[in-house]
Amino acid sequence: MGRVDRDFFLADAVTIAGLLPGMDLVTETGGNAGRYMITETEAYLGDGDRACHASRGRTPRTEPMYMEGGHLYIYFVYGMHWMLNVVTGPADYPQAVLIRGVSHYPGPGRVTRGLGIDGSFNREDLVVSGRIWIEETGYRPELVAGPRVGIGYAGEPWISKPWRFIIKNEKEKK
DNA sequence: AGCAAGATCGGT
DNA sequence: CCGATCTTGCTG
Numbered sequence: 001m002g003r004v005d006r007d008f009f010l011a012d013a014v015t016i017a018g019l020l021p022g023m024d025l026v027t028e029t030g031g032n033a034g035r036y037m038i039t040e041t042e043a044y045l046g047d048g049d050r051a052c053h054a055s056r057g058r059t060p061r062t063e064p065m066y067m068e069g070g071h072l073y074i075y076f077v078y079g080m081h082w083m084l085n086v087v088t089g090p091a092d093y094p095q096a097v098l099i100r101g102v103s104h105y106p107g108p109g110r111v112t113r114g115l116g117i118d119g120s121f122n123r124e125d126l127v128v129s130g131r132i133w134i135e136e137t138g139y140r141p142e143l144v145a146g147p148r149v150g151i152g153y154a155g156e157p158w159i160s161k162p163w164r165f166i167i168k169n170e171k172e173k174k
Numbered sequence: 175a176g177c178a179a180g181a182t183c184g185g186t
Numbered sequence: 187c188c189g190a191t192c193t194t195g196c197t198g
Contacts (some may be wrong), residue, residue, distance in 0.1 A: 079191025
């Protein structure tokens with residue numbers, strides 16, 4: 001139904017994390033074309049959110065999160081996994097939505113491995129990119145919200161915020 | 175320069 | 187439950 005435009009990404013991360021499930025993530029990489037429905041997301045809401053990387057200040061790694069909504073923030077963890085995040089909100093408000101799962105690839109590490117997404121996609125602009133973007137589908141699945149995964153270090157109240165969204169009846173990771 | 179920890183995954 | 191694997195950011 002067409003590529004999502006800039007305005008969509010200017011809302012806050014929690015709002016967008018709740019809208020992305022059901023939409024399609026489309027890739028055109030080196031002859032490999034793919035369309036995958038987003039099934040699971042998580043919101044990281046700015047420098048006040050202790051679970052958000054930006055809460056430790058602006059560093060070379062987190063710089064992309066300070067870009068205008070619609071860009072990608074990609075980083076490497078545990079020595080083996082790329083994490084795919086969609087930056088949200090206006091420039092200089094560091095927020096992002098982690099794509100934790102798409103059709104056929106549940107789990108943030110599996111998403112990037114499955115779609116061939118790596119550090120070369122860091123700072124990519126979903127609004128104009130020729131190799132990755134998001135499309136509206138008209139599908140509005142029922143979602144289940146819950147606490148975010150793997151952020152025990154953040155402490156309360158952040159650890160309990162229901163900012164993880166999964167399509168109801170969709171299998172969780174593993 | 176050295177080190178601890180990490181928005182994970184797969185095998186036991 | 188544990189090991190893999192390596193970048194980042196903080197400490198000194």
